[in-house]
Amino acid sequence: MEPTQPRRPFGRRLSRRSLTMVSLLTVAATALAGCASGKASGDTAKATASTDGSQGTAKSNGKVSIYVIGGKADDPFWSAIKRGGEDAAKLVKAGGGSVTFLGPQNYDNLGPDAAKLTQTALSQNPSAIVVPDWVPDSQDAAIKQAVAKGVKVFIYNSGGVEAADRTGGIKYIGSDDYEAGKAGGVKFAEAGAKNILCVNTVPGAANSEARCKGIADGAKSKGAKSKQLPLPSSNFGNPSAVTQAIKGALLKDSGVDALVTIGVQDADSAASAIDQAKAADKVQLGTFDLSQSQLDRVKDGKQLFAIDQQPYLQGFYAVSMANQYLSYGVLLPQNPILTGPLLVTKDNVDAAIDGTKAGVR
Incomplete structure (x- = not known):
């Protein structure tokens, strides 16, 4: 779901055991989100306390406004991501905020199109932009522009911690x-x-x-x-x-x-x-x-x-974290927040089938 200029998402390769442990820590840490604050960066888990109470409270007209950039509307994979984002958006809306989803018409020119969508989102004075860094050479300038204007950016689905560090993004949420x-x-x-x-x-x-x-x-x-x-x-x-x-x-x-x-x-x-x-x-x-x-x-x-790669979790975690950070200044210490990979074979396929029927896998 992404074009030009290949770049491996992570500089550091994680073992499968490490991936499993980080994923488990992520799930556990979600329940304790109110206990963490500040920004973590790099490809190891780091907890850093926030010294600026305004760091995570950027809002548009006093309300949280989150723009999520994703894939085509008729792409089944992105439907699962959007489902997760929409579930997380219920809490945003309950607080008077908004979550807006943007996507390209096709994947023929995805990098430049994603950059344009980032600029479209930026023109609406959002509190946060959630965006995959599919094609760094095409997208990084637009992402950095958003960060320079004080918009909180969360990289998800593509790009890894490297993309977040390179562009000024707060976290990476997705698979390796x-x-x-x-x-x-x-x-x-x-x-x-x-x-x-x-x-x-x-x-x-x-x-x-x-x-x-x-x-x-x-x-x-x-x-x-x-x-x-x-x-x-x-x-x-x-x-x-x-x-x-x-x-x-x-x-x-x-x-x-x-x-x-x-x-x-x-x-x-x-x-x-x-x-x-x-x-x-x-x-x-x-x-x-x-x-x-x-x-x-x-x-x-x-x-x-x-x-x-559990796309539902990518959408859910990305929107949830952006909202928690903007509203309360809290942030999970782990970076990246891994949602996968999980190999589905004949041994565990029945559980995966149940999740797919529910529209979350």
Whole structure:
């Protein structure tokens, strides 16, 4: 869901054990949010006391006004993020504030479009802007502009702690895409895959590049290999075009024995391509993110895994933290606030299916 100029979200790679521990700490710390104040930065948990009571109380006309920049309205992944943000927005609205969601028409020019949306939000004199840093070269200037004007910025979904530190953002809330990819690459290799193809429909985007790099490094650590199949970003959301491109790649290279896609729409296309290429008996499938069709295939043994970054939590935590910081000056000490990755396989798919039916996974 993001274009140009690849950049890995994190400079420091966290172990899966560390990811799990930080995620557990995050959940525990949410219940204690009123006990933390100030700003934490860097990729280790740091608690720093606020010495300026006005630091977290920037409001528009005396009321909290939060603008959330996300994906397309018809993108299932972003629907889950928005659902989380809308649930958190209920408390904002109860206090007389507002939460506004903005998104692009398509993903053809996402970096510049996201920068324009940030400037649109800034023109409304918001208290806070919640924004993914998909394409740093296109977006950082607009994010820094907002910070310079006193707007509190929270980076979420893409960019990592590096983006927050670089732009002046307060926190990063989201998954570690590189580690998610690495876990997927290891899983493929452990299942016997030797030649993995990472299908990237938004080549150059920070998230997708980190995911494919993680797949390659994870596979390499277990003696397998992976290469990327970059497709034009205009193909994103075009099932027919993606299916035909993947089918062509499979027919051209009979050695491919595993496919991973950067999103659920592409995974459905990949499943169709595998069937059309008559390769279902030798090509394993995996994807990032969840949908009912992915989980059904995992449950039926037709898909090896789906990697969940728990988008509902990204929206919920980002809006909640912005509101708590603006209203009370309180802030969780952990940075990043990790929502994933979580590998969904046949062993734990039933619980994931329940969450998807509820619209939160």
